[in-house]
Amino acid sequence: MVNGSPVTILLVEDDPAHAEIVMRNLAAFRVANRINHVEDGQAALDYLMHQGAYADPESSPRPGLILLDLRLPKVDGLEVLARIKAAEDLKTIPVVVLTTSSAESDLVKAYEHGVGSYLVKPVDFDKFTKQLEAFGYYWLAWNKFPDEK
Numbered sequence: 234m235v236n237g238s239p240v241t242i243l244l245v246e247d248d249p250a251h252a253e254i255v256m257r258n259l260a261a262f263r264v265a266n267r268i269n270h271v272e273d274g275q276a277a278l279d280y281l282m283h284q285g286a287y288a289d290p291e292s293s294p295r296p297g298l299i300l301l302d303l304r305l306p307k308v309d310g311l312e313v314l315a316r317i318k319a320a321e322d323l324k325t326i327p328v329v330v331l332t333t334s335s336a337e338s339d340l341v342k343a344y345e346h347g348v349g350s351y352l353v354k355p356v357d358f359d360k361f362t363k364q365l366e367a368f369g370y371y372w373l374a375w376n377k378f379p380d381e382k
Contacts, residue, residue, distance in 0.1 A: 240373050243296035244270045245277040245313065246331070247305050251354065255300065255331070258365040259373075269293065274308025277301070278316060281323055296326060298372060301348075303332040303339055311342050318347035329372065 242259070246252040249272075256268050271277050277299075280287040287293040299317065303310035310330065317323045327349040332339070335353045343351050352368065355361045 240298060241267045241269065241294050241296045243277065243280060243299045244268050245272075245274065245299065245301045245305065245310070246270065247272050247302060251302070254358070254361060255365060258362055259369050267294075269296070272306075274305040274310060274313045276307075277305075277313050278308060281317065281320075299326055299328045300331045301328055303330060303334050303343070311339070311346060314343060314346045314348060327372070327376075329368070 244252060244255055246255065252270050252272075256270065259268060269280065271280055276287075279285045280293050281296075283290055283293060301310050301314060305313070310332070314328055314330070317326065317328060324347070328347070329350045329352060330343050330348050331352050331354060333354050340351050350372075352364065355364060
């Protein structure tokens with residue numbers, strides 16, 4: 234909950250198994266109220282800019298948090314991040330990179346583009362589950378967000 238309001242999360246993840254793990258774990262820990270999932274970088278941009286299939290703001294509400302993979306089809310995650318942070322109406326949305334890449338160059342570029350946090354997905358399922366639980370409590374229970382406009 235963000236200031237007593239439901240949290241909408243935009244999950245940008247092309248791996249269906251990873252997306253399912255994230256959605257199930259956040260739901261199981263009751264730390265997310267609504268998760269919208271898109272599978273590529275272009276769909277994420279369309280969602281955020283209310284274009285194409287996501288033109289209706291009712292069915293694609295502004296997220297309070299974006300979980301972003303880096304290795305995405307169509308538009309790379311770092312490009313998505315750069316475009317989010319360059320857009321006046323999107324730049325204040327917290328973005329957390331959730332990726333398998335532990336490459337220092339990706340980490341540095343993500344922070345240069347304004348990422349709020351960079352998490353490397355553990356290969357081990359139990360460790361991934363624990364990481365998501367800690368993430369959920371931190372970002373959605375303890376962290377403070379500005380009021381939505």
